[in-house]
Amino acid sequence: MQEIYLRKRFFSCCCYWLTGVPCDQFGIPLPDGSAPPQRTTADPTDWSPFTTRIAFETADFLFRRAQMPQAQIDELMSFWAATLSKHNDSPPFSNHSDMLSTIDSSTLGNVPWQSFTVSYSGKKPDRDVPEWMNTEFVVWYRDPYEVIKQMLDNPDFDGEFDYAAYREYGDDNQRKYKDFMSGDWAWRQSDIIAKDPTTKGSVFVPAIFGSDKTTVSVATGQNEYYPLYLSIGNIHNATRRAHCNSVLFHSSLSYILQSLRPGMTEPEIMRFPDGHYRRTIFGLGPYIADYPEQALLACIVNNWCPKCTAPADDLDSGALPRTREFSDVQAENLELGEAWDAYGLVADIVVCTIFQL
Incomplete structure (x- = not known):
């Protein structure tokens, strides 16, 4: 089903069911033309959790601008205390620990960091056990649910935000592609979600992820890091600015994204850039990655295709698509070596043991 209307010089067809109807905080649709509720503004004299403006500016200078070493912060506070x-x-802080704990206790601005540890819990060889199998790794992350909630409530995105998937056509009836929600994937996903009548009037918010392995050599001994980036498909483009690794990466990713799972099937009430509340359905959208990251995510052997089962030396062989269902069947029915050689599939990815810190 489609609703056609004129927008500037282009005809747009919007998904009829997921239209982003404004509602109140309880999910009840509002009459057409209703004004959004006023946003609350913070008291300009409230510097919580900092005791005073001087305390805030001191922390901002030492931590963000000067990036002063902790030992020097302690020394500075000692001198300051002596004069007072x-x-x-x-002084505003007794030492660096006091300052850092105050910064961490702030409830405004960025979503706080959390951490958990992940370790391998699968079968280990009898001899020459790889070091990573006995190592406990710390993963730091921000709750993607809270990050998306904060993005949706950002008034800076008002006017640069799509509340529904759409198809846009020019005067020549040619399809126009611009922002993410104008693409076919967002439209198809909206059609799938719309089959559930409880989602009527909701906003489909697809999460877009990206990652790129980074090696940090300064003072870390060539440690590898996997920063994970998050955005949402509703924001306009102009506004949006190894085997052991597979085991740890997949388990960590699953744990980090678990807070989004409930909102993928049951709409949640969120506030949007225009100030209105709307019922919201989350979805996992595209994952932006270069080839090494694609191989890591697809659980395939290096140099194999992440989209099909064609070997690297014969990509035109008419191989089968590499789907989740296909990979599951091969992993269940083939020996590890057979899956590796015949389909380039790393079939023994296991769930790791994860502990919340």
Whole structure:
């Protein structure tokens, strides 16, 4: 089903069911033309959790701008305390730990960091056990649910945000592609979601991920890091700016994204850039990655195609698509070596043991 309307010089067809109807905080649709509720503004004299403006600016200078070493912060606070003691006063922080704990306790601005540990819990060889199998790794992340919630509530995106998937055509009836929600994937996903009548009037918010392995050599001994990036497909483009690794990466990714799972089937009430509340359905959208990251995500052997089962030396062989269902069947029915050689599939990815810190 489609709804056709004129938008500037282009005809747009919007998904009829997932239209992003404004609602109240309880999910009840509002009458057409209703104004959004006013946003609450913070008291300009409230510097919480910092005691004063001086405390905030001191922390901002030392931590963000000067990036002063912790030992030097302690020394500075000691000097500061000595000059204030005769006035029965004290510096804004007793030491670097006091300053950092105050920064971490802030509830405004960025979503706080969390961490968990991940370790291998599968079968180990009898001899020469690889070091990574006995190592406990720390994963730091921000809750993607809270990150998306904060992005949706950002008024800076008002006017640069699509509340529904659409297809746009020019005067010559040629399809026009621009932002993410104008593409076929967003339209198809909206059609799938719309089969559930409880989603009527909701906004489909697809999460877009990207990652790129980074090696940090300074003072870390060539450690490898896997930063994971997140955006959402509704924001306009102009506004949006190895085997052991597979085991750990997949388990960590699954754990990090678990907070989005409930909102993928049951709409949740979120506030949007225009100030209105809307019922929201999450979805996992595209994952932006170069080839090494694609191989890592697809659980394939290096140099194999992540989209089909064609070997690297014969990509035109008419091989089968590499689907989740196909890979599951091969992993269940083939020996590890057979899956590796015949389909380039790393079939023994296991769930790791994860502990919340």
